[in-house]
Amino acid sequence: MPTIKDVARLAGVTVTTVSRVLNNRGYISDATRQKVYQAMEELNYQPNEIARSLHRRKSKLIGLIIPTVSHPFFGELAGFIEYYAHLIGYKVLICNSLLDRKKEKEYIEMLKSNRVDGIIMGSHTLEVEEYMNLNYPIVTFDRRISEEIPYISSDNYGGGKLATHLLIQKGCKKIAHISGNLQLQLLANKRSQAFIELSKEHGIESVIVETELNVFDITQYEAMIRNLLEKHPDIDGVFASSDVMAAYFIQIGYFLNRRIPEDIKIVGYDDIKLASLFVPPLTTIRQPIEEMAKCAVELIVRQVNEEPFERENVFPVELIERLTT
Amino acid sequence: MPTIKDVARLAGVTVTTVSRVLNNRGYISDATRQKVYQAMEELNYQPNEIARSLHRRKSKLIGLIIPTVSHPFFGELAGFIEYYAHLIGYKVLICNSLLDRKKEKEYIEMLKSNRVDGIIMGSHTLEVEEYMNLNYPIVTFDRRISEEIPYISSDNYGGGKLATHLLIQKGCKKIAHISGNLQLQLLANKRSQAFIELSKEHGIESVIVETELNVFDITQYEAMIRNLLEKHPDIDGVFASSDVMAAYFIQIGYFLNRRIPEDIKIVGYDDIKLASLFVPPLTTIRQPIEEMAKCAVELIVRQVNEEPFERENVFPVELIERLTT
DNA sequence: TTGTAGGCGTTATCAC
DNA sequence: GTGATAACGCCTACAA
Numbered sequence: 001m002p003t004i005k006d007v008a009r010l011a012g013v014t015v016t017t018v019s020r021v022l023n024n025r026g027y028i029s030d031a032t033r034q035k036v037y038q039a040m041e042e043l044n045y046q047p048n049e050i051a052r053s054l055h056r057r058k059s060k061l062i063g064l065i066i067p068t069v070s071h072p073f074f075g076e077l078a079g080f081i082e083y084y085a086h087l088i089g090y091k092v093l094i095c096n097s098l099l100d101r102k103k104e105k106e107y108i109e110m111l112k113s114n115r116v117d118g119i120i121m122g123s124h125t126l127e128v129e130e131y132m133n134l135n136y137p138i139v140t141f142d143r144r145i146s147e148e149i150p151y152i153s154s155d156n157y158g159g160g161k162l163a164t165h166l167l168i169q170k171g172c173k174k175i176a177h178i179s180g181n182l183q184l185q186l187l188a189n190k191r192s193q194a195f196i197e198l199s200k201e202h203g204i205e206s207v208i209v210e211t212e213l214n215v216f217d218i219t220q221y222e223a224m225i226r227n228l229l230e231k232h233p234d235i236d237g238v239f240a241s242s243d244v245m246a247a248y249f250i251q252i253g254y255f256l257n258r259r260i261p262e263d264i265k266i267v268g269y270d271d272i273k274l275a276s277l278f279v280p281p282l283t284t285i286r287q288p289i290e291e292m293a294k295c296a297v298e299l300i301v302r303q304v305n306e307e308p309f310e311r312e313n314v315f316p317v318e319l320i321e322r323l324t325t
Numbered sequence: 326m327p328t329i330k331d332v333a334r335l336a337g338v339t340v341t342t343v344s345r346v347l348n349n350r351g352y353i354s355d356a357t358r359q360k361v362y363q364a365m366e367e368l369n370y371q372p373n374e375i376a377r378s379l380h381r382r383k384s385k386l387i388g389l390i391i392p393t394v395s396h397p398f399f400g401e402l403a404g405f406i407e408y409y410a411h412l413i414g415y416k417v418l419i420c421n422s423l424l425d426r427k428k429e430k431e432y433i434e435m436l437k438s439n440r441v442d443g444i445i446m447g448s449h450t451l452e453v454e455e456y457m458n459l460n461y462p463i464v465t466f467d468r469r470i471s472e473e474i475p476y477i478s479s480d481n482y483g484g485g486k487l488a489t490h491l492l493i494q495k496g497c498k499k500i501a502h503i504s505g506n507l508q509l510q511l512l513a514n515k516r517s518q519a520f521i522e523l524s525k526e527h528g529i530e531s532v533i534v535e536t537e538l539n540v541f542d543i544t545q546y547e548a549m550i551r552n553l554l555e556k557h558p559d560i561d562g563v564f565a566s567s568d569v570m571a572a573y574f575i576q577i578g579y580f581l582n583r584r585i586p587e588d589i590k591i592v593g594y595d596d597i598k599l600a601s602l603f604v605p606p607l608t609t610i611r612q613p614i615e616e617m618a619k620c621a622v623e624l625i626v627r628q629v630n631e632e633p634f635e636r637e638n639v640f641p642v643e644l645i646e647r648l649t650t
Numbered sequence: 651t652t653g654t655a656g657g658c659g660t661t662a663t664c665a666c
Numbered sequence: 667g668t669g670a671t672a673a674c675g676c677c678t679a680c681a682a
Contacts (some may be wrong), residue, residue: 001440003659027526027667049439050379051659054674069394069419070404070598078397082421091439094394094419096407114374114416115326117676163368218598247602254604273395273543279573279604279658328675339653344677376675379658463662 002043008067011039022047053115055114061091063111064301065104066122067216068096072244072272073289074122077141080293081120088301090117097123099216100301105130112136118300129132137303139296144185150299152292152313153187159317160194163239163267166283168198170265170325172237176228178221178249181213191241191269207232221248229256242245243268243275246282250324265325280323288315327368336364347372378440386416387625388436390429391447392541393421397569397597398614399447402466405618406445413626422448424541430455430565437461443625449509455543462628464621467512475624477617477638478512484642485519486609488564488592491608493523495590495650497562498514499530501553503546503574504566506538516566516594532557546573561589568593571607575649590650605648613640 004022008015013032019020020026021036053059062085066074082092093116095107104125111119118137131138131145140151167175177195180188192208199206209228211220225248229235240246246268250260258264260280268275269288293311302309329347333340338357345351346361364370378384387410391399407417418441420432429450436444443462456463456470465476491499502520505513517533524531534553536545550573554560565571571593575585583589585605593600596611620638627634 004661005659015660016662016669016671017667020668023661025661029667032667046434046438048379048659050375050384051674052375054375054379054658054676055660057674068404069407070397070401071402072397072599074394075397075400076395078419079393079421082394082419091418091435093416094403094407095411096404097411109371111414113371233660244599247599250604251602259602274397274569274572274599277576279575281576300637311662329677330675340676341653341678342651345652348677350678354651357652372676376658377677379660379675380677382658 001048002045003048004045006096007036007039007044007045010043011035020209032197040299049268057115058304059115059117060089060092061114061116062105062297063093063095063114063116063119064122065097065107065111065119067099069094070096072219072274073270076214076272076289077122077293080290081296084294084297088162088297090297090301097125099123101123101125108134115303120296120300124186128185137300139299139303141292143185144187144227147311150303150309150313151187152299152315154285154287154292154315154317156190156317157194159269159287160191160239161198162317162319163191163269163285164195164198166267166319166321166325167239167265168202168204170237170261172204172265174207174208174232174235175199175237175239176232176235177239177241178225178228179208179210182208182210183213188241191239195239206281207235218244218248221245222252223251225249229258237300238264238266240266240268243270243272243278243282246275246284246324247278250278250280250282261324262266271320275320277323278324281324283325284320286318286320288317291315326373327370328373329370329400331346332361332364332370335368336360341352350634357393361371382440383629384440384442386418386439386441387622388418388432388439388441388444389447390418390420390422390432390436390444392424394419395421396543397599398567398595401597401614402447402618405615407620409619409622415622415626422450426450434460442629443635445621445625449511453510462625464624466617466621466630467569468510472636475628475634475636475638476512477620477624477640479610479612479617479640479642481512481515481642482519484594484612485516485564486514486523487642487644488594488610489520489523491592491644491646491650492562492564492590493527493529494588495527495562496562499532499560500559500562500564501525501531501557501560502564503535503550503553503564503570504533504535506534508538513566520564532560543569543573546570547577550574550577554583563589563591565591565593567606568595568597568603568609571600571609571649572603575603575605575607585650586650592650595643600645603649608647608650609645611643611645613642616640 004015005017008018069075070080097104124143142153180214211277268282271284275282329340333343394400394403422429447466449468528569593607593609596609600607
């Protein structure tokens with residue numbers, strides 16, 4: 001690959017001059033500018049961003065740590081994050097932690113070594129303290145780490161309320177909530193909290209099941225749900241804390257000959273693109289994924305540029321009523 | 326951030342020595358080694374990978390260009406690619422072209438400027454020639470560019486045959502194929518080719534519809550399918566060239582009160598994770614996504630290391646018969 | 651066993 | 667207007 005020196009030599013000038021035309025800085029005669037352009041053209045020169053990054057101590061790189069891009073919700077989130085990052089000249093390094101503590105740590109180290117300008121954390125397997133002294137531009141999804149670190153979340157409590165309320169209003173007598181693991185202090189837990197409070201308030205029987213800790217194996221969903229239906233065959237309403245979980249539920253219901261929504265009503269969370277394609281189309285709580293992604297990128301950039309930013313970024317959710325309720 | 330100099334100063338040695346213990350090269354007394362380690366610890370030193378990349382002229386970065394990670398198939402592919410890349414110390418830069426020619430070009434330039442070690446191309450909006458003189462370690466999904474560039478694909482023709490054959494064997498009298506755009510010379514077109522040949526061979530009435538060129542807007546799927554069913558209400562079998570398309574079909578069938586599989590049988594392609602969760606669970610042609618991803622990473626690494634590699638990497642497919650046929 | 655010096659490709663600060 | 671030169675942080679001959 002040709003370097004700036006090659007261009008300089010070919011154009012009969014020094015690297016300084018080439019650099020100048022490259023960055024449009026200072027005065028340059030049209031003549032030399034043309035010569036330089038020509039040389040660049042001829043050599044098919046492309047400035048080495050690595051060298052640039054080293055010099056300016058900015059990589060224009062954002063690290064994104066999530067459980068996995070292959071999960072529809074995170075895939076969509078990652079898609080939008082990359083989209084908005086690209087708009088302002090940032091690149092995205094993806095890291096799939098698979099909810100493995102060791103990998104998550106490794107990735108954080110790796111991203112820092114690579115001097116990314118900021119890290120967007122959508123995976124949280126570590127304890128809060130471990131993130132605290134990260135000392136890096138960072139933004140968090142669904143987790144409050146400290147007073148300084150900004151976070152993004154949907155209105156989890158509100159979403160939980162909307163979902164639970166809908167089930168109750170539709171006449172469910174015994175409702176269940178299926179959720180990811182609740183031990184980690186994630187803001188998503190507020191969905192469960194709302195579920196509990198509301199069912200108690202209305203005097204409705206309720207049950208909660210959760211996945212194991214730090215395991216990203218969606219196959220366990222099936223066992224969990226079958227188990228639930230076996231122990232509580234009289235459940236007639238379910239609030240799943242993700243659309244993927246809801247999909248599992250719908251399917252198991254299909255095999256168990258439970259009609260949806262006649263026998264069991266179900267509402268999901270996220271509103272991934274495929275949710276509207278489920279059969280029957282899924283009633284769910286919509287998170288504004290695109291806006292949240294955009295916000296994440298902005299929060300990183302603001303920190304990089306040392307501009308002021310909001311610490312709490314809670315986005316409104318919306319009940320999308322389709323045919324599973 | 327502390328640099329190697331800070332470490333050297335604190336440890337009372339020179340940067341050379343620090344670099345040596347860092348890279349385990351040459352002889353070093355245990356005493357100094359310990360001092361250095363201590364200093365690194367104390368400063369929380371992390372070597373600057375940007376500087377390293379600049380020096381060794383290898384970035385350990387792989388660029389991945391796909392239509393979008395938010396599409397389940399590409400999300401899964403990206404997940405596996407990152408997984409295997411990570412295993413051998415490579416990082417992945419994602420680029421969502423959205424099947425936009427301009428973006429795709431931009432991304433290629435960007436990746437070259439960032440001196441990624443190789444590019445995995447899963448998006449193809451440009452003409453073959455434009456990729457030819459890329460002069461870069463590259464591997465392609467589902468497209469044959471030139472004699473030198475390795476490509477990966479599933480056995481598209483075989484898959485098309487399996488799918489079509491199943492429909493015929495199940496007694497379908499008029500079958501349809503819905504597909505992405507067929508103008509680009511993608512290997513995936515062989516699915517259609519097999520569909521055409523087989524239906525002709527068996528004397529079965531058939532029709533093909535495709536999406537528009539260079540548009541990544543899955544909302545057009547719906548119009549396309551509705552249109553198809555309006556024009557050809559007597560269709561009783563469908564081969565969709567992706568599971569997502571199949572999902573659209575299933576849903577539209579649901580709304581139109583066409584029973585699946587009784588009235589219309591449908592088979593998809595890819596076997597994304599959610600395919601088994603559709604209602605009814607989708608019969609589909611499974612691509613070995615994980616193996617293909619692994620292969621892509623290997624092909625890049627082999628090129629980087631100037632090791633020999635296969636140019637043609639066609640993976641076998643498998644018919645996964647579930648309940649839509 | 652450890653240190654000195656030059657280079658990786660750019661940009662920024664001075665000069666001229 | 668243009669050119670030396672010294673960084674950026676790291677690695678590696680070559681010396682010592």
